[in-house]
Amino acid sequence: MSACEDFLAYLQVERRMSAHTLDAYRRDLAALSGWSEAGSGDPLEALQADQLRQFIAAEHRRGLASKSLQRRLSACRSFYTWLLRQGRIEVDPTAGLRAPRAPRRLPQVLDADEAVRLVELPTDAPLGRRDRALLELFYSSGLRLSELCTLRWRDLDFIGGSVSVVGKGQRQRLVPVGSHACKALLDWRAEGAATAEAPVFPGRGGAFISQRAVQIRIKQLAQRQGLFKHVHPHMLRHSFASHILESSGDLRGVQELLGHADIATTQIYTHLDFQHLAKVYDATHPRARRRKTP
Template identity: 45%
Template sequence: MEHNHFQKSYIDYLTFEKGLSSNSIKSYVHDLAQLVVLIEHDRFESFTIQDIRRASAKLNSRGLHGKSIARMLSAWRGFFNYLIERHQFKENPVKDVHAPKSAKTLPQTLSIEQIVKLVSIDDTSLLGLRDKAFLELFYSSGLRLSEVVNVNINDLDLQEGIITVIGKGNKTRMVPIGQKAIHAIQCWIEKRAAIKTEDKSVDALFITERGKRMSARAIQYRIQMWAIKQGIDSTVHPHLLRHSFASHMLQSSQDLRAVQEMLGHANISTTQVYTHLDFQHLASIYDKAHPRAKKK
């Protein structure tokens, strides 16, 4: 599909000025293409709030989840804000349009017992030690798949138990690593030293037998393979391990801010999706803590 020059300008802005990942750029390209398809023209200066509402209604009628529509509206809103700032557009037709609400569902998680079963790999081969290391790291630190793919040996401080990762929007954060993950990573690094890399500059923590950085697809495949091998009755993927980390941490610590920091969420509302704490617990904390709520 031929891109309107405003679309191309915005994608260039997101790529070169905002530094978004290639996956994020693909999502924006898709969302902007959908905007044109739904409204059936690309004369953005003539778009009205009614056009956007009709587009949202079309998506809803096709069965698209409210959260997905909200994400798309957010992409459109950002696009028109850019047009106002850089191309002197007058108004943002998406400003007051909200997605239809969908029933909230908690993310699927593995139980602690299932996690322990998954990472209890007794395979001491090269690949076995490598896979155990990244599985332990996923669950220990709640990392995203892209963060695990891109982590380098120099990003680790195993003595202090800290890993430095670059998350969404090129934001750097430091995350604790648990003792089990530290031990697994140390065992892997010892084995990794014997691998001959094609490029001496390759410093990726997780590499293939041929000395190349593991791809996201390869890590996903190995996780699914181990889930089947370890007898986990669930489709296990990297983000499920992140969900499980967040849920288990919140259940144990009840410290939403700390978990937000570890996950690298810009907004705490994103972190709240993971919490399984019930209202009764929150109400009891409120009654005990708030100065105007304490019972006489």
């Protein structure tokens, strides 16, 4: 096998990375390999720092966005770090390389009133109890879409008010489930005889519901509830995190609830919180608003 295939096998077997992440690494390394073959023809193990710098510059000229360039360079760094540890190269050519800085984009969130309006949808429609349980759990616990779609009834503890999920990197965590979400889930479970191993939200044939089906359904439900934003599952996760941080100020706690390995990922919500505070300040402080110049 090539060094690239060996590296991807390592990520899959030892690092237990998801299929989605593996595909991203495969695409990024394939782009580097294609660029090298079209130019010098050197194998990836032989590329030097100046060549990698030229590759990033070429991708930038091709119109690749800053965020995509950063991800592509991150894949290259991981690959060459692994080659160095394996003794296949003597110097890491990615050391000191930098991609163009991506502009920070704050995640969009629902305010508390909008979130309540969304989750408190009527349950008398077909699949109404399922939809209510799905939305309540999303907003109550801040789960990732993949985590929610693969839940089984055995993962829920209604007495303790918690759910056990396996997130990125196969890291397991226990997340609280609010009383409204517990009630909605119990109401949904009462509609059918669900075994402990059965999916909480089954799709066709009783298998786990697909992520795409949940995305489409949430968009439909948001419009039905009069929310004409682009509401999607991750917006509910962002809203959960923002509202918890706004109330508690406990950044480390929010990190644990979200299952972030690095607190720097969670810190974006402090910017959201400041954005809210700045609006309050501008609206209420007598000397905050900038006066228009005559």
